[in-house]
Amino acid sequence: MSNPVNHQIERVRIQTQAFDVGVELRALRQTEDGRWDTRVGAVATFVGTVRDLNEGDAVRTLTLEHYPGMTESSIKEIIDQANQRWPLFQARVIHRIGELQPADEIVWVGVTSAHREAALEACAFIMDFLKSKAPFWKKESVPQGDRWVAAREKDEKALKRW
Amino acid sequence: MIHLKLFASLRELTGTEEEGLELPGHVETLAQLRELLRSRDSRWSEALDPQRAIRGAINQRMAQESDPVRDGDEVAFFPPVTGG
Numbered sequence: 001m002s003n004p005v006n007h008q009i010e011r012v013r014i015q016t017q018a019f020d021v022g023v024e025l026r027a028l029r030q031t032e033d034g035r036w037d038t039r040v041g042a043v044a045t046f047v048g049t050v051r052d053l054n055e056g057d058a059v060r061t062l063t064l065e066h067y068p069g070m071t072e073s074s075i076k077e078i079i080d081q082a083n084q085r086w087p088l089f090q091a092r093v094i095h096r097i098g099e100l101q102p103a104d105e106i107v108w109v110g111v112t113s114a115h116r117e118a119a120l121e122a123c124a125f126i127m128d129f130l131k132s133k134a135p136f137w138k139k140e141s142v143p144q145g146d147r148w149v150a151a152r153e154k155d156e157k158a159l160k161r162w
Numbered sequence: 163m164i165h166l167k168l169f170a171s172l173r174e175l176t177g178t179e180e181e182g183l184e185l186p187g188h189v190e191t192l193a194q195l196r197e198l199l200r201s202r203d204s205r206w207s208e209a210l211d212p213q214r215a216i217r218g219a220i221n222q223r224m225a226q227e228s229d230p231v232r233d234g235d236e237v238a239f240f241p242p243v244t245g246g
Contacts, residue, residue, distance in 0.1 A: 131243075131245065135240060138245070151242030
């Protein structure tokens with residue numbers, strides 16, 4: 001790893017409370033002492049949000065469960081792999097758990113690098129692996145009742161491109 | 163003794179979130195543990211049915227059916243993940 005990643009700030013946060021994408025983006029681009037990291041030439045972020053429709057049904061709430069400990073370590077491992085593949089300065093993930101409403105932000109991935117290819121690819125890589133490897137489970141509340149969201153085959157297939 | 167954990171639909175089907183379990187001598191792998199749990203009753207049998215896609219983890223790492231389960235391990239079963 002040619003580019004040491006800042007480990008002082010938590011790279012993976014699993015939380016019930018909402019987060020502010022503006023605050024997170026700024027923090028991602030700054031060094032520990034609050035200055036802009038001027039090595040950065042590319043910032044890629046992904047935000048996943050709650051849709052109001054799934055499988056043709058109106059979604060009232062989405063409740064997320066995780067495996068405390070394993071969820072964090074599996075995402076850290078994915079970030080470590082991204083750091084080995086691309087020259088990154090920062091790579092962070094925030095994932096919410098608990099009950100969410102349509103339009104709420106579920107997940108945020110932020111990556112910085114000197115150039116866009118590394119930042120964009122690493123961001124997509126982290127998200128693809130998080131979808132298939134990090135232990136989270138979604139339960140949605142629809143007019144017919146509550147139901148667990150089924151895993152999608154296309155998410156597993158998405159890993160093949162890496 | 164192992165520390166067993168179940169998540170999401172498996173927790174609901176079995177009514178069990180976690181429990182301590184003494185491993186009988188003949189149970190040495192994840193697959194054998196799964197069969198032991200299935201023999202408890204119809205709910206466990208259905209929840210851990212081999213026809214269902216179920217993931218297993220040993221000490222918080224994804225595991226294969228043939229992986230050994232040892233005294234002191236934390237063993238978890240859960241459905242395919244749906245985060246993000």
